Amino acid sequence: MDTRPTGPPDEPEEPTNRPPSMHRVKMWLRRPYAKGIVALTVIIGVLLLPMAWIILIPMQATGAPASEIMAGIEQTIFVFTIVSIPIVAFVYAVLVYSLLKWRKHKGDSIPEDESPAIRTNTIGVALWTGVSSVLAFFLVVWGLIELAQITSNSYGTISADQQPGDEQSVIVNVTGQQWIWTFEYPQHDGVTTEVLYLPKDRPVYFNVTSKDVIHNFWLVELGVKIDANPGAITQTGVTPNKLGSFNLRCAELCGMHHAYMETSIEVVEGETFASVMRELGGGRTS
């Protein structure tokens, strides 16, 4: 039996007049505006890239991040900025190119020239939809994972009576009222303070409520925020990992002197924390 091939293997099969699909892209890229817009997108993208770092500078002005949660927030902002840049750069490139390079008509008379009647473009629309959906999907997934992480870091889903009472953790009952914050330390004979003392590197649980109207308990540099609602207790928590003095502000309009409803957070070493509690009259140390 003759098993030799019937022809040379590199011979073309059916002759076709359809050029390879990459040919369309190549031809498109050969157009003057295509190169211009691609170049402009890259330039604007590169110019915008530093924003990912610049946007974090004001956030870190007072010593943030002072906890894992805040570090996670900053990381998310960084990633979101990077992901947004290509789309923003492309849109701005079209705006700029349209104003600078495509034809212009000035004055009051109606232009006699008309533009190309482009009613749609399947490839363009598909690309835009695909890319924007993929980016949105990425942001959602990133956000969900990050949220699960900070929720577990802040013990946000553990109800007040089920929170672990181990020796390491500190419980603070936070009460907002017009226009002052009160912090009660139930593990230290119910000592109350108006400055929030927290030990470094120990998990802290907050049970937050309000005596009158809605306040918002915001530990700025620690990245913790939860409403203080009248008639309900909300939980959150954080493990401060940086020594220093930080800001606590009310972030929900609560009346006349809302602006002055702020105090400081003192994150101190564990021993210092114990001695502060003793000085304030809390006998038991934990």
Place this chain on the structure above:
Amino acid sequence: MSTETITPTSTVFGAEVPQPKQHGKPGGIMRRLNLGTALIGGVGLAAISGFVANALIPAGASTVTFAPVAPDVVYLAILVGWTIGFSAGIGAFVGPIRWLFGRDLTHADAEYMAGKDLGVKRYFKFTTDHKVVGVQYLVVTMFILGFGGLLAMLIRTELGVTWSEVFSPGFYNSMIGTHGIAMIIAMIVSVMGPIANFIMPLMIGARDMAFPRLNALSLWLLVVAAAALVSTLFTGGIQDGWSVYQPLASQGPPAMLGYQMTIIVFAISTGVASVNLMVTALTMRAKGMTWSRTPIFVYGVFGAALMGLYAFPFFQYSQIMALTDRIWNTSFFNPLQGGSVWLYENLFWLLGHPEVYVIIIPGTVVLFEVMPVFLRKPLFSFNFAVAGIVGVVALSGLVWAHHMYMTGWAPAANYPFMLSTEMISIPVGFLVLVVIGTMWRGLVWTRLPIMAVYAVIFNKMIGGVTGIYLSDVPVDQYMHGTMFVVAHFHYMLMGAGLFGAMAGLAFYFPKMTGRVLDERTASIGFWTAFTGFQITFMAMFVAGLQGMPRRVLQFDSLFNAPNWISTIGAYIIGLGMLIFAGAVISSWTSGDKAPANPFGSKSLEWQTPTPVPLENFEVLPVVTQKPYSYGVVDPYQKEMDAADGDLDTQKVGSNQ
């Protein structure tokens, strides 16, 4: 024309139409009613009901919290009296009452009510002509914007003067709340009022709106609500922000009742207007105007009206409940009596978030009408524009709780709400695609309306990206309630919404007023405001990132520098807006007469004569083609055909 039959007839567009009996002169009692009688009726009934309420309350009566009863009840009586008296005085009840007596309107009556031969007087009456209502809406909107803008200047003054308090904290807080709600109301009606009312019937080839008297009613109820809102400044002020969260609001002065009445009346006004716009879009389109031949503006208005229609009742109910909490000690929202503050927040934001799309969608579709005319191109991907609007409307009701991420209401619900919120960026992205696709390779006729589109898209991208940060729960944990949020929504509502409405006004100005807009001066104003806008809100982003809470009047010296910059920017915005308003007013009063179609548009609304006659069209048009039929065959088309080698490709204009 005179026939021998007993039934009188009237000639309507060449046809003999049988008429009901004519009682008196055409218009009947409506001939005597105008803004003057409305003010007399409103103020008069307000005074009477105020006195009666005061007389009925025993001296020294107090509530369970030892607050005096009288101010609340008297103020509520005054507000109700004002609302009913004004409505009666303008003639809002005449239609139903005539109906009760079985007196149908004759054609002559209807023509009188549409303002035939009334000249300037028709702008001060319960006039049913959609063009008159559109112009009335424009004026009212400009007044409310001016009022809110003045408050914004005062707020920025306080924040710029970091070394002392200019205003008392109570007055500062009430300026914030009043600025917020005034601007929200003004922005909701800024396109849907003037442009949709005036232009949409022309655009779809109709002689008027579907319900002309409801149209007039929606406008005059807006006037009633606006007056109630202004009155709050004299009764203690809305001191709780525009969201007036409970139970803070229940501590507030009687002004809270003014807020509640404003919202209750305004919700009726938007409900009536929404139904009217939707029915008009559905049923009044000219012969041959199939859905694919309907301009995108109509889709946008329909979508926005639909959102308004389902969202506003939540807000209205929340305010009715808050009102009964205050007056009758019901306890919907009072936690001490078993009420829930979270219930209020949910009801409020069930309006609050769809409402931003009620503002953004009309502001966007008006740009879609502008772009084809000035770029001499068809709208890119009409189907995607429709899909974007449908997507936004569909998701709009599922995202409200992203305003409540930090309330502790339902931590587990943060996951689905984050998902829905970030998903809405996809249909919004479609709308951006339509914009850049339409710009693609277009000739730019550099007039103010199209230049404003560039400004709006620039702002919208910044507002969009910052919105993505805020949609993320972890990031919101830092940014919720800060100036960052304030800057973000100003980029959306002002940077995209208001500047888009200004583009729409510049575009439709010749049709609406019959005059040519002084575009040179208006452009100077527009770009001054745009520059000031960037300065103000970029600096505000910085303050927010540094950790400055919103709605404060004094703050850490850390935030001084961005606030100084922001205040300077705000004055620049104010200056720009004054120049723009000056150009509008001077062109309106003394501009050149405008030709019927100064921009060479192919849409139906520009084919009418200017000024547009009563009933718009002598003969109703028949639509035979798709809108936006601008442009020539793409010069690259041959090259594409050669590349394809596929000669049955009939698509005109693949270009990529």
